[in-house]
Amino acid sequence: MLRFWGLFLLFFGVLWAQAPKDPYIGSQACRGCHLVQTQDFFRNAHTKADRGCEGCHGPGRAHVNSGGKKEAIIAFSALSPQKSLDNCLQCHSKDMSRANIRRSSHTQSEVVCANCHSIHKSATPKHLLAHQQKDLCYTCHTDVKAQFSMPFKHRVNEGTVQCSDCHNPHGAPASNWRMGQRPRMQQHAQSNEQSCVQCHADKRGPFLFEHAALRVDGCNSCHAPHGSANPRLLNRPVVFTLCLECHNGAAGFGRTGEGIPTQPGSHNMADPRYQNCTTCHVKIHGSNADAKFLR
């Protein structure tokens, strides 16, 4: 009888020893070595994640048993950009703003989540960015930083306008106010409209007489939104050359294909009076009272 019970215990003892243990070990075990990362983690939005640290880093038992081997756990610093993106999207894909992240210019250049977001050392409690937003974007977009140093600009450096007010760093749907997907990464207002009209709602219309340039090629046809030498952020320092570059009657362009109309003979361009077109065409974005935008 004793032999039977002995064999019985031995059999189930071996089975128990060989049974797969729960690969998850719990966040408490992480504290032993990763005190800096864990002690203030209660402030982090990811504290709400299921399984705590292992929600992002995967099961930790093998990592603990191996004495802290990096290969035994998901270490984001060792992941390829693609894998890093996949890991974050397991939870964060449900947000509509990230629907185009896999085809975004950032992803194509291998700028993925961890390049901008810092989960453990974030400079901003909201969105867990590694630095303040403008500083992050300026790190790579140095030409844009130069544009925001121009005399006339949106107030990004001053802190009241943010890059993400107009751009979607996670990728955007095709910009249908122009052709194809240029400009890329631009935040869309309500219905694939340019983000400009979110703030400049008076330019949105609809108007009885629309300046077609706004609707066909977008605000960038005339404006340089990052910065300009012109008080109205125009692409040219003065108004008349900007207008004349389209209103030159060149065949093949415009609504009828007969060219965009030139100004009438009464407009003597040698006279400074006629060089500020918007002095008379004041409602240049669209008018409800005049087809030539005079009132």
Add this chain to the structure above:
Amino acid sequence: MRPLLLLCALIFTAGLSAQPVVAPTPQRAGDAKGEDLAGYNIVNSFESGYRFRAVDGNLGKFRSDVNFGNGIRLLGSHLTVHSKKPGTGKYFDEIVLSTQGLGNDPYQFSSLRVSKAKLYRYDGTWRLMDYFNPALTIANGQHLINTTRQLQDHDIVILPQNRFRFLLGYSRNQQDGPAFSTLQFPDGRGDEFTYLLNVRRTRNEFRLGTEFEVLKTKFHVLHGWEYFRDDTRAPLFSPGAGANPNDTSTLTRFRRDEPNHGQAPYWRVGLHNEAFKSFTVDARFTNTTGQRNFVFDELALGTGRFSSAQNRQVFVGGNARRPVTTGNVTLSWFPLERLTITNHTALYNTRMEGEGTYGEVNNAVAGLRLLHFQYLGIRTFANLTDANLKINRWLGLFSGYHFSERRIGSSQFEDFEAPARLDRTEQTNRLHSGLLGVRLQPVKQLRFSVDGELGRADRPFYTISEKDYHTVAARAQWKTKRWNLLSKFQTNYNLNSTSLFVHSARTRVASIDGTWSPRGSVTLEAGYGHTHIETVTGLAYFSLGELVENDRSFYRSRLRQTRLGAQINVNKRADIYLGYHRIQDAARLGIALMDQAFPLTYETPLARFSIQLHKKMRWNLGWQYYNYKEKLLTLQDYNAHTGYTSLSWSF
């Protein structure tokens, strides 16, 4: 110790990048770990002080560019309250509040988040911008604007971690203040007169929606209502003489009311499906019905060119509509672990239509009366396919083919003269473009990427639209714990020409930037970049009564940017920051009317000192100098000293 040093270096680098505005101080008072109270951990820092300025030169231009003034401010504040054990707070688990410039700064900002795990999350932002613009190069100051814009956004998510979530939101955008505008009197050939405007525009948006998951598909449904009111008025005004001394017409009385109210209710539906491991689907559909109702009433009294009394009243009424429907579907396929293929299809359909009656009474005699109707319809279809392949650890490729087709139809009805006229036109533009890029990472610290895009459109709408274009971009980055060097080059070229007409635009951007942290307490940075823009466009215009058809518009910009910065931390108590930023457009001023450039120099050196007086208090001092010079209109030049002294404290 090394991670701590690295963390310090990262923080200092962030401080460096904050140029060119000197205040608020990036360093915060108090312990970063915060203090525990009643189950919560609280971290806070408030900075208040006095800001001053001294301007020499054009004050209006300074206000338009910088606009900081004198006075006491709450320059910045930061407060976080977190429950020590997530989910255990009675009413909230988290409060995050940040403010900037409250008191009287021209740029004020506050952001608030309050949340309780599994129950709700509230996010709100409030922004205020004082906007002053003399517009000297636009209309010689006749279009001056001095308004304030307030923006608010509030969003609440109920049950944020549940499979069924509810979304509520409200946004408000308000612009108020005086401005000038111009009108012609007594007719389209008359003199220009400046008149006063009281700008008052309001946009309110309400949102209600839900997010839920069914059969491994996540849905997002949102309904919004946007209301817009433009009640800008020109009160009864006596402008007097016009802008042109040779024109003898006068405007003695003027008044204009043009209320314009509208709404734009919209639907937005999105879905995300990842039921299959190697395939995901994202889609978004929107529909907006925009409408504006307007009336316009204008009264103008004065004298005409021959000193005869003139009076004119214009009255217009009508409405304009613009429904927009869009659809976007993105399919992502992962046939291999190293390969991602995405296809994006977009459809955009809109039509703008409206009708209005125009009436005009001249010298008490009913004159012009006509009915306008206009229609502009745009339908765009786009299909974009992109592939991203990681061949091995050091080599990656990406490519794409993009096609889009846009059809524009328009019609216009006028009964200006008999018989009434209805013009209808239609056109289609097709764009094909290809994209190819290579990424290289020969060693862990070094990354290269080069990409190019080539596009061809067959019927661009405008002479400056993209037709035959290409872009090339290259980027190299060397990044270690102490060094970060980045260089970039990009060129864009577009040629849009027909037989006799040409538009050519070329942009070249190149930059090199570096940050060096030899020790945790010292960080140095330097950068140089240039942006060259050259455009040539065929022109036709009238000059001295003759049509000039063979002229060209030249525009050149040679933008050069230099920046230097040094951040030094002394004994973990004091921080010193020295920075210099200069931007220059070095293009030569043109000699002909259509030869355009805008040479200018704008430099802003700054210095900031911050010292810890007590565990919970810091004293800050900063100075920034602005020097603006231009060659086109030198009366806009100015130089200004701005600065501040403040205390940052924590309780």
